[in-house]
Amino acid sequence: MTTLLSHKRALTLAAIVPLALGVAACKKADNGATSSTPTVAAPTTPPAGKQWSDVIVPTAEGGLVMGNPAAPVKLVEYGSLSCPHCAKLAQDGMEKIVGTYVKSGKVSYEFRSFAIHPQDVPLTVLVRCAPTEASFGLIEQVFANFDAMEKRSEAGFPQAQAAQNQPPAQRMITVADALGYTEFFSARGLSVDQQHKCLADTAAAAKVAKESEAISSKGIDSTPTVFVNGNKVGSTEWTDVDKALQAAGAV
Template sequence: MTGRLRMTISRQFAFATLAAPLALGLAACSGEAETELEERGPIDAIEAPEGTNWLETVEVTDYDGYLLGNPDAPVKVVEYASLTCPACAQFSANGASQLKEQYVSTGVVSFELRNQVQNAFDLTLAALVRCSAPESFHPLADQVWSNLPQFSSQFGAAQQAIVANNVPEDQIYVAAAQETGMLDFFSARGISRDQARACLSDVESVRAIGDRSDEQSEELQVTGTPTFFVNGARVDGIRWADLEPVLQTAGARPAM
C-alpha cells in the first residue's frame, strides 16, 4: 500500500517547495498501536445537558483538535486528516455522517478532528476552517472535502502565480486563498473576505498550525491520512467499515 507522506513545515516556509503534487493514495500510515484497545460491553447512551445537543457541542482540545460531542465520552475517536487528501474526502462523504449521527449523538462517542498538514494550500485551508466559531469547524471541513476537486485543480496555477509575483512572505496565505477561490468559497459560508484575510495575515498563528501538525505527527507516528485512533489505539484502516467495528469493540452501539 502507498500512503501520502507528511511534509515538514519549516519556519522558512518556501512556498514553491511545499505546494507538492497531491497523491491519490488511500492508505493510512503503517505501524503498531502503542495502546491496546480495551474491549467493553455495550455502554448506555449519555444524555446531553438540558437544552443542548451532543452534535452541536464542540470544544478545542489541548492538541488544537476540534472535539465534537460529549467531551467526557468513554469512547474517544481522533482523526488526523489533511484537507487536501482525497482519502479524507472519501471518509467525510462515506463515514463521517454515520459516525456523528449514529454514535456521537448518543454521548458515548466523541469525535476529535486534528489537521495533519501536507502542503501550503492545506495549511491555508486549515487556517480558514478555524476562522469562525468552533462549531463551524467540522461543517466547514466537510464542505472543503466535498469541493476538493474545485480547489485542487487550481493549485498548480496558483503556485506559479505566487512564485512569479514574488508575493511577500506575510501575504503568501492570503495570495493562496485568493488564487484558488478560497476567499469566495468561505465568504459564501459566513466568513467574509476581510475576515479571512485577517486570519491568513496572522502568519505566526497560521504557521503554528503547521508546527503542531509536525510535532504531533512525530509524537504519534502519523505519516499518512486519514489516521484514526480510538481511545489511544491506532485503527488499522481508513474507511468507515474499518472504524465502526472498533467503536463497537470499545462499547459503543449505534443509536436506535
C-alpha cells in the first residue's frame, strides 16, 4: 500500500508539480466514503445499444462511476495513478469487476483519483482531458501498462526535474512530456495539442489538489483504499476485495 508522499521520485517532483495536500490529517477513515450521487438520474436499464460498463458518470467529488448508478453494491476506490499497489489491484481484478460485476448491473465502480504523489496531478489532468466516456478506459490503460510507464518516466526524470524554474502553466507540460505521459496518451486518442491545452490550465491542477485535500481530511492516507457499500476493505489484495463484493451481494 502506498502512503502519502512515500515515493522517492515524488519527493523530488514536489518542487515541479506543487501540491497543497493535508498530509498531517491521518484520522481514522469513517464509513462516510460511500459512492457519490451521480450527476444524472439513475436509469433502471442501460441506455440503448450500451452495456452498463459503457456508462460513465462524473461525480461532484471528482470521481468517475462506471455502471448502473442504482446498483445495490457500490465499490469505491481511492487510488493513485502512480501507485504500484493500485496497478496490481487493477491488473488482478479489473477484468472481473468490469466484465462480471459491473456488466451485471449489480455493482457500480467509482474511482476517485487521490494525488498522493505530485506526478498524479498531470496524470489525472490528462485522464480528465478525454471525454468522460473515455476517461475510465484511460485509467485502466495506465494501470495495465504501469511497469512500462514507470520505466519510460525514469528515463525522462532529469528533464522533468529541470522544469521546476518554469512558469506553472509550462511546467506541467514539460513534466508530462519528459515523463512520457503525453506520448502515452497520444497513442490512445488524445492529441498532443489537446493535452498541452489541458496541462496549461492551472485551475485543473488546483482542482485535483483540492479534491485530494478533501480525501485526506477524511483520514484516508494511503492507496488503494477500497470501500464496499461504505465499509472499508482492510486489504489491497484483489481476493479480499472480491470476497467483500460477493458478501455484499455482487453475485
